[in-house]
Amino acid sequence: MKVAILGGDGFCGWPASLYLSDQGHDVTIVDNLSRRAIDAELGAESLTPIASIDERLAAWKEVSGKEIGFVNLNVAKDYDALLDFLNTQRPDAVVHFAEQRAAPYSMKNSTTKRYTVDNNTNATNNLLTAIVESGLDIHVVHLGTMGVYGYGTAGMKIPEGYLKIQVTSDEDENGNATKPHPIDLEILYPTNPGSMYHMTKVLDQTLFAFFAKNDELRITDLHQGIIWGTTTEQTARDERLINRFDYDGDYGTVLNRFLMQSAVGYPLTVHGTGGQTRAFIHIRDMVRCIEIALENPPERGDRVKIFNQMTETHRVRDLAELIGKISGAEVAYVPNPRKESAENELHVVNETFLDLGLQPTTLAEGLLHEVEDIAKKYADRADTSKIPARSLWTKQNAAGEPELQK
Amino acid sequence: MKVAILGGDGFCGWPASLYLSDQGHDVTIVDNLSRRAIDAELGAESLTPIASIDERLAAWKEVSGKEIGFVNLNVAKDYDALLDFLNTQRPDAVVHFAEQRAAPYSMKNSTTKRYTVDNNTNATNNLLTAIVESGLDIHVVHLGTMGVYGYGTAGMKIPEGYLKIQVTSDEDENGNATKPHPIDLEILYPTNPGSMYHMTKVLDQTLFAFFAKNDELRITDLHQGIIWGTTTEQTARDERLINRFDYDGDYGTVLNRFLMQSAVGYPLTVHGTGGQTRAFIHIRDMVRCIEIALENPPERGDRVKIFNQMTETHRVRDLAELIGKISGAEVAYVPNPRKESAENELHVVNETFLDLGLQPTTLAEGLLHEVEDIAKKYADRADTSKIPARSLWTKQNAAGEPELQK
Ligand SMILES: NC(=O)c1ccc[n+]([C@@H]2O[C@H](COP(=O)([O-])OP(=O)(O)OC[C@H]3O[C@@H](n4cnc5c(N)ncnc54)[C@H](O)[C@@H]3O)[C@@H](O)[C@H]2O)c1
Ligand SMILES: NC(=O)c1ccc[n+]([C@@H]2O[C@H](COP(=O)([O-])OP(=O)(O)OC[C@H]3O[C@@H](n4cnc5c(N)ncnc54)[C@H](O)[C@@H]3O)[C@@H](O)[C@H]2O)c1
Secondary structure, eight states: OEEEEETTTSTTHHHHHHHHHHTTOEEEEEOOOHHHHHHHHHTOOOSSOOOOHHHHHHHHHHHHSOOOEEEOOOTTTOHHHHHHHHHHHOOSEEEEOOSOOOHHHHTSOHHHHHHHHHHHHHHHHHHHHHHHHHTOOOEEEEEEEGGGOTTTTTTSOBOSSEEEEEEEEEEOTTSOEEEEEEEEEEEEOOOOOSSHHHHHHHHHHHHHHHHHHHSOOOEEEEEEOEEEOOOOTTGGGOGGGOOOOOOSTTTOOHHHHHHHHHHHTOOEEEETTSBOEEEEEEHHHHHHHHHHHHHSOOOTTOOOEEEEEOOEEEEHHHHHHHHHHHHOOOEEEEOOOSOSOSBOOOOBOOHHHHHTTOOOOOHHHHHHHHIIIIIITTGGGOOGGGOSOOOOSSGGGGGSOSSOOO | OEEEEETTTSTTHHHHHHHHHHTTOEEEEEOOOHHHHHHHHHTOOOSSOOOOHHHHHHHHHHHHSOOOEEEOOOTTTOHHHHHHHHHHHOOSEEEEOOSOOOHHHHTSOHHHHHHHHHHHHHHHHHHHHHHHHHTOOOEEEEEEEGGGOTTTTTTSOBOSSEEEEEEEEEEOTTSOEEEEEEEEEEEEOOOOOSSHHHHHHHHHHHHHHHHHHHSOOOEEEEEEOEEEOOOOTTGGGOGGGOOOOOOSTTTOOHHHHHHHHHHHTOOEEEETTSBOEEEEEEHHHHHHHHHHHHHSOOOTTOOOEEEEEOOEEEEHHHHHHHHHHHHOOOEEEEOOOSOSOSBOOOOBOOHHHHHTTOOOOOHHHHHHHHIIIIIITTGGGOOGGGOSOOOOSSGGGGGSOSSOOO
16 A cells, blocks of 8 residues: 655654555655654653654665655645645555644643644645545545543543434424424534644544545544553664654653653652543554554545544553552652643543454553663653643643642 | 724624724724735625725724724734734724635635635634733634534524533443433534535634633634625715625625626526525624624633524525515526535524524515615626636536536
């Protein structure tokens, strides 16, 4: 299959590109390297020493004998180049990772808020509009987030994208009183996003629904949990292929941050009570899910296929305790910089991927390996001043110091 | 009240600005005159001869003794200027009309699709982000559309923004079978927009919900029907104050198009069977609704207030027949360039405005006046080659010629 990977230089896109190339697919990466520019802007760096994109691709060729193409363009701004790329390359599928993906970064200040909305909305809209203009029948696989399920569990398991509801009205359409008559609808799960970043994924899903309906584009939206782990079979083959590992207050996701904090002897900082329940998936399962999604496209004219891409849910404080137990690190509770419920339940349907053959890597298996092979190995590269989450959801949240200042 | 009117040079914004100024409010218009530029791009012109913004404002001062300020800036692009404007002007309220508002234009080609999404999403996001950055407590009144109510009437009257639903699950949150237990939620009415333009209003409403929740901004979203009529008490006071009247295939809305077609002896072109039911409101009622919305802001921390701003619903073919009967014009059925259901029902709750004192102008009262005073008076300015709707929702729709070619 000919696959273009938008955002293929990123944390998910890079291992996904290598994996698909390794499976024999013809892969081209499209990326404007904006994530590396943001690292520079934040004065932060991947814990792991990532090679330049050219070096990465050369190393992959050396190690695997396979070639991955690379096009440097801004999906959100360089529309003509994107259209031209699609017309020339004629990919069977596009995997769309090319968005600003950190919730804290999206809430930092007016510049990052505006960048996140502008970049993510225009990237998605440009891609869809260009596919329509090209007239090609390209399957789009997009990375969404569990964060679009706004109302959380609300007493049920969260379904895969669509919710069957009943409206109970005691008036008919003319406003005449009747006995209550139930009206059945199946709708996109109601949204209630928790950050500007999460909100852009709601905007995306609105765009997808429209293009699937109006233009009969084939689209799969993967509502992904938080990735943990760093290494896949392919990235481990050569140090120049190593994947990025973010631990800074903006891009570091909770589990990877804990692993790194434990490796450098920094207390595991839990926001608020740590009662937030989150969905997780290992990076090796993520790349496999992308492959499964590519192999199971919707038909033309179908509604958007939505899969929940997660394998386990955990409460944040339980994760901290678990890693504390393994590593001996202490757990520190700090004020929550986010505006969110202190405690939430999360129960998620994820049958589609399991039915299609996904075999989850469990936390129990994978954790120790990550601590030893990545977090400890590169601990000397850590700049602990970058760990605190300094991005506040509202000015009111500034009242408490958001994190331990070390 | 100090009020900024974003998009105050447009079809709705101009009469709203004059009306509010006339009521004694301190009004400033913010507009980048993009609508006039699009007229030039399309080679189309308002049927009525509209004066330049400077001439308009000078005429208003002459006629009323009142001054309306004007700032030329692009709300979607000139963020710093917008923030500066808010900080200097410190308005109590902002009325936000500044969007690309024609569905056919939004579906014309990839450039207009992308412009519509980029302009509308960034305009709204810039405004909200700038208000948060300013720290000011500014009430935002936004013009949305009835088109966000995606599933239409679905057997009930469409409520004002929020829908009470029941989810009936026969599993509990742990996936254990139970007897069905209903879960009550109140959600934004599910959306299913019919064009890129309508979709941007769904994106807007997602942005509003987020900023109302996270930043406690006070926001009112008016889900407006199709405006008909041209003249308000204020625009009628001097010919230099005249409002725009669009009749071209992109910007001309259905009822105004029929009026103008009948005035120039062009058949009333009905798309498809004309079975589409639409909501309408007269332009004089629109300006009054804006005033009512300004007088009834939500409290800080409230969810977005949503009002349905419409007074009547009509089936398109009934309107054509009605105007045909008044004017003697013939009715012509042409293939529908849009992708939509041939026939739909529409029943809408609009009690909030009625309860707050709106006294609707009925079609029966207003129609004849519009035909005589506007459509006939300026009929010699009409370029009938601009009447056909040439914007196709999909390439398949190109199969039939969309409109009579005269
Ligand atoms: N990492 C996670 O835990 C996680 C969880 C859920 C969903 N996701 C989603 O998966 C996707 C990838 O996430 P990631 O962790 O790999 O992020 P990342 O920031 O590491 O990678 C994103 C890549 O996209 C590129 N990019 C961004 N905007 C672009 C543009 N306009 N044009 C071209 N390239 C652009 C960046 O340069 C970067 O290489 C995102 O959409 C994210 O929302 C990630
Ligand atoms: N006309 C209708 O029947 C109708 C019906 C429902 C809703 N609405 C809504 O009411 C609002 C106004 O509609 P209208 O008919 O007056 O449209 P219009 O095009 O006549 O007016 C819009 C005005 O906004 C300005 N504008 C657009 N983008 C801008 C930007 N980025 N920066 C500054 N100014 C900008 C334009 O120059 C124009 O003067 C729109 O949001 C529209 O969606 C209109």
